[in-house]
Each structure stands twice: as structure tokens, then as C-alpha cells.
Amino acid sequence: MEWFMYVLRHTFDYSGRARRLEFAWFIWVYEASSWLIWFFAKVMFALHLPDIADAANFINSALDILLLLPLMSVTVRRLHDLGYSGWWQSLLVIVNTFMSTLAFMPDEIVEQLYSSKEGETIVTINIVIIFAYFLYLTFKDGQPFTNRYGKSPKYSVLNKYS
Numbered sequence: 001m002e003w004f005m006y007v008l009r010h011t012f013d014y015s016g017r018a019r020r021l022e023f024a025w026f027i028w029v030y031e032a033s034s035w036l037i038w039f040f041a042k043v044m045f046a047l048h049l050p051d052i053a054d055a056a057n058f059i060n061s062a063l064d065i066l067l068l069l070p071l072m073s074v075t076v077r078r079l080h081d082l083g084y085s086g087w088w089q090s091l092l093v094i095v096n097t098f099m100s101t102l103a104f105m106p107d108e109i110v111e112q113l114y115s116s117k118e119g120e121t122i123v124t125i126n127i128v129i130i131f132a133y134f135l136y137l138t139f140k141d142g143q144p145f146t147n148r149y150g151k152s153p154k155y156s157v158l159n160k161y162s
Contacts, residue, residue, distance in 0.1 A: 004029040011070045016150045018077030024138045026074050080149035081142035095126050
């Protein structure tokens with residue numbers, strides 16, 4: 001939780017580098033809370049409490065919006081740690097934009113998309129891209145020495161001699 005709060009405190013910090021722990025803990029807490037709220041909404045809907053389910057879905061959407069900037073900043077810093085430009089997160093933004101538009105489409109269109117093989121394939125490919133992207137950022141070790149984005153947050157002792 002400490003890393004999650006650290007990311008929130010550095011929401012507008014798009015420079016420097018982020019360790020794997022910083023990135024992974026933020027993603028884990030963010031995703032876990034999102035999935036728990038989603039599951040709660042599904043249970044409330046199954047219990048025929050649609051107003052509570054709608055409120056939970058609204059809270060989940062608000063959480064997504066509120067945590068968008070911290071997610072972007074920690075992703076930029078994580079990309080910097082790997083030696084990449086922060087613009088590489090544009091890939092994620094494009095894929096997420098497509099997935100987010102599904103939430104605002106009429107139910108008939110979404111059902112049609114999910115019921116067709118092509119639509120199901122498109123959604124699955126998008127989910128796989130997002131998942132692979134976050135796995136890469138989570139498990140790839142950062143550059144051990146100072147790069148153009150700053151000193152390594154993990155290997156600070158080695159940076160004294162570089």
C-alpha cells in the first residue's frame with residue numbers, strides 16, 4: 001500500500017524513473033480494487049439489487065477516471081526506467097480507448113460484438129495486448145546505470161561509480 005500512496009503523491013511527476021515494485025504495487029492495488037467492486041456489482045445485480053449494482057459500477061468508473069493520471073505517470077516513469085520514451089504508453093492508450101468505448105455503446109451493439117467471432121477475437125486480442133504490456137513493464141528489470149531519464153532507483157550504489 002505504501003507504493004500505491006507513493007504513486008498518488010507523485011501523480012504529476014512524469015520525469016525520472018520508477019522501480020518495478022512501485023509500478024507493480026500500484027497496478028495490483030488498482031486492479032484488485034477494480035475487480036472487487038466489479039464482483040460486488042455483479043453479486044448485487046444477481047440479488048436483484050440493480051440500484052446498488054449501478055452505484056458500484058459508477059464508483060468503479062469514477063475510480064478509473066481518478067486513477068488515470070497516476071497510472072499514466074507511473075507508466076511513463078517505468079518506461080523511463082527501461083530506457084524507453086514515455087510516448088510508448090500511447091499503445092496502451094489506444095487499446096484502452098477502444099475497450100472503454102464499449103462501455104458507452106448501446107447494449108445491442110455490445111451483445112452483437114461479443115456474440116460474433118470477429119468481435120470476440122478483437123476484444124480478446126485487446127485484452128491480451130494490455131495484459132502482455134503490463135506483464136512486460138512489471139517483470140522487466142530496469143537499466144542498472146544512469147540513463148537519459150535519470151539515475152536508477154534500484155541500483156543507486158552502482159550509480160556513484162558511473
